[in-house]
Ligand code: UDP
């Protein structure tokens with residue numbers, strides 16, 4: 001088998017209902033492109049039959065390689081593991097749930113071949129629950145502000161990357177990260193293209209509100225110190241204001257006698273300040289946690305096995 005030109009990377013977490021349909025549509029598109037390719041599925045600790053179905057798919061298509069994780073390490077780590085093992089010149093990432101239609105791959109490829117090292121994408125018409133949609137719009141705006149990566153839609157994973165970009169991402173060795181933003185920052189000549197986004201037909205979104213918030217915090221803290229700097233700044237303003245308030249109250253007390261009615265106002269202010277302090281400790285904790293992870297060199301993910309039909313010598 002020749003070295004592939006195209007590597008398709010698909011993270012899989014409990015997607016037994018979609019995998020066969022995905023593979024069918026994907027293979028048709030890839031065969032029409034008429035370039036050597038490989039498809040890497042990372043099974044991110046699925047508890048359903050995903051792994052068996054992947055093995056079945058592999059029986060029919062020798063271009064398929066499976067990275068089987070020991071547990072659930074998250075979508076970005078699933079992609080990272082595939083990045084470490086892919087061989088193509090162009091690497092395209094898509095979701096397993098068919099929300100990213102494989103038929104759009106030629107559009108990404110066309111832009112890539114015009115000389116762009118990262119081809120991002122934005123969802124032309126988003127097919128998600130409206131709260132999720134607006135939540136993600138807001139998150140996009142905050143991310144854009146914090147990470148200084150000016151892209152339209154950071155949440156959409158359907159993207160193409162050059163081999164060099166992927167190598168640099170792998171070399172970076174980051175633990176909790178957000179691949180589209182990382183790539184965008186490394187890119188010399190990035191571009192974005194609008195792609196179709198379908199509704200999830202089978203199964204449920206693998207992201208709970210908790211996971212979404214986790215990803216947003218990782219994103220904010222892995223690319224900048226802005227959150228913590230903002231906090232310091234905010235703390236300075238609030239302490240100045242509360243100092244002025246204390247002065248004012250002391251003045252009142254001395255010249256007009258003690259005031260009783262204001263007790264609840266004070267209580268409110270105190271509660272507010274305490275909550276601000278708690279949030280601050282939390283933010284500090286995020287950075288301490290990151291430092292801990294880097295220092296202790298915790299493994300980002302653990303691979304049980306890489307399953308290939310044709311074992312080749314001399315490849316990674
Ligand atoms: N995914 C994963 N590990 C996880 C969560 C999700 O590999 O812990 C995969 C999932 O199988 C899918 C992709 O990441 O291929 C996107 O997940 P999902 O469709 O649930 O996210 P949404 O479209 O709701 O953002």
Ligand code: MG
Pocket residue numbers: 095097099200205
């Ligand atoms: Mg999805």
